Ligand SMILES: Nc1ncnc2c1ncn2[C@@H]1O[C@H](COP(=O)(O)OP(=O)(O)O)[C@@H](O)[C@H]1O
């Protein structure tokens with residue numbers, strides 16, 4: 101994993117107007133970078149703004165405020181259609197519900213080739229077919245599957261089709277929004293292994309959104325924890341699990357049951373109380389340990405540093 | 413401990429246009445008072461059908477209990493009339509589903525829904541029932557119950573709704589509670605609260621629970637014993653320690669291996685290849701054999717019987733046969749078993765039963 105930034109998210113905001121006077125601040129001032137070739141995991145409880153973050157980064161929504169910088173260029177500032185097309189090709193998305201995201205009336209071949217057609221990546225029908233067959237094999241399906249329809253596939257196979265579709269345009273960055281949440285445990289493992297293999301082979305960068313924290317820990321290099329539209333902590337995956345600093349992260353981790361009866365018999369759960377924070381000033385994102393960022397006030401920062409800066 | 417439930421060789425089938433779907437193919441287990449049995453397995457393995465059969469909630473047709481008995485305190489439920497079952501359901505056995513809205517009536521105030529069972533089964537009058545509802549809502553941790561009971565389900569959050577369902581299920585102090593993926597749709601902190609609540613109440617009332625889930629973390633948390641289902645059969649059953657620290661069936665290995673532990677670093681997850689068999693036409697021999705890298709010739713021909721590993725632990729795999737070669741579970745599973753195998757006997761072979 102390099103330290104070269106592929107995506108920089110600066111003060112990103114997405115506020116939805118839900119009524120004449122009401123606004124949902126789904127994403128409210130995010131700052132983080134995603135390095136080339138890494139998997140950045142985004143976790144948090146439902147409604148905290150994970151999907152909105154992914155959708156705003158890939159421009160399914162226009163941002164209310166802030167910037168997304170991709171390979172040094174501001175994505176949200178782009179007006180020119182050619183430039184937009186280039187970004188659309190570089191960034192792809194995989195969704196939670198592989199069925200809802202695949203058009204039931206289209207053959208698998210056409211679903212996978214749709215992006216190739218838009219970007220003119222195949223010169224003729226033969227080349228298009230060959231590319232589709234190759235993609236099917238890459239994701240562990242076979243070329244006989246090309247002529248079938250989505251309903252003929254199991255959930256895990258559909259997710260493979262979704263992955264093949266995303267790969268078809270040779271992206272460098274993939275946003276995966278809960279790609280395994282709807283699948284059985286054993287099938288989850290198949291898909292996660294596939295995503296890891298593809299990352300190695302193609303040097304892909306992932307933003308992996310999930311609420312299953314043990315899978316996120318396994319697949320991610322770094323992890324960001326969201327709470328009510330804000331990032332409260334970003335750190336290396338191991339450091340986050342071994343030294344959670346923000347009390348919300350601590351409570352979240354303490355609530356996960358692990359497949360180990362002995363551990364479960366002694367696990368203690370903490371409850372997060374948002375009222376226990378210092379309110380003397382607006383909290384900011386601060387680096388408490390090297391590469392380990394926490395949303396806190398300057399008082400809290402001093403306290404966290406004393407508690408956590410030196411422990412190994 | 414006293415046996416509350418005994419299921420013997422239960423078969424459940426559905427008659428469909430395509431033919432007979434053999435959803436449950438000879439399931440045998442028992443449950444003692446106060447005990448929690450977790451049932452795990454991939455979707456379609458027959459977990460829900462098994463438990464619906466216990467409650468006699470299988471739609472007939474297309475479904476039917478083909479064979480077997482379900483002894484609840486010695487009475488065979490398969491022989492009961494619908495009228496007799498209605499007295500048992502809700503009162504002696506209650507069920508919690510994954511989606512709370514399948515158990516809640518959206519057009520009825522929450523308080524009235526909980527009162528219904530109390531008035532019907534416990535012969536309480538409205539005032540008594542109302543008092544009990546407030547107690548129950550308090551018990552399941554719903555703040556301000558007096559005003560909440562006048563609200564409709566849609567005015568509750570997902571977690572609060574599931575608490576209401578738990579309250580309804582517990583209203584009559586059932587002896588057996590069946591929970592079918594009750595926390596799957598919930599966030600981890602809400603899940604943790606509901607699980608703690610259920611365990612707390614179980615301790616107080618000494619009820620037994622059958623808990624269906626595909627989350628092995630939840631299993632490790634709630635279960636006293638675990639039954640692993642595959643293609644309509646229980647392929648391994650034992651105490652929670654037997655199953656997690658001394659698993660014998662390759663399918664159990666696969667299930668455990670496909671979940672990363674917090675310290676599994678860069679190794680590949682041990683994923684079970686392929687997908688479960690078609691229950692319209694279950695394969696000959698061991699249904700798991702086509703997906704099993706440890707399969708032997710006999711697996712393709714003959715179904716393995718249950719082998720006894722210890723007093724508490726049974727598994728249906730030919731690997732436990734005295735003539736079978738010694739097979740080692742995958743490395744990631746062995747790592748988990750290391751230093752933990754203290755609690756269960758770890759002989760390599762079992763006794764055929
Ligand atoms: N299109 C929308 N219009 C209005 N509110 C929305 C919209 N999309 C999401 N929200 C709200 O924004 C918040 C964050 O949602 P989401 O990003 O889907 O969360 P997550 O993916 O973490 O579960 C929620 O309160 C949700 O109701």
Ligand SMILES: Nc1ncnc2c1ncn2[C@@H]1O[C@H](COP(=O)(O)OP(=O)(O)O)[C@@H](O)[C@H]1O
Pocket residue numbers: 426428433435453454455456457458459460461462471474475691
């Ligand atoms: N009403 C029905 N008609 C036909 N087949 C059914 C019906 N209900 C369940 N089945 C079949 O029974 C099998 C077991 O289902 P189920 O018990 O729901 O699985 P699980 O709960 O383990 O996911 C599945 O193959 C399913 O398709």
Ligand code: SF4
Pocket residue numbers: 661662663698700701702704706707708711716728729730731
């Ligand atoms: S009986 Fe054979 S196929 Fe079945 S689990 Fe055992 S070794 Fe595998």
Ligand SMILES: [Mg+2]
Pocket residue numbers: 150151152
């Ligand atoms: Mg989401």
Ligand SMILES: [Mg+2]
Pocket residue numbers: 459460461592
């Ligand atoms: Mg089910």
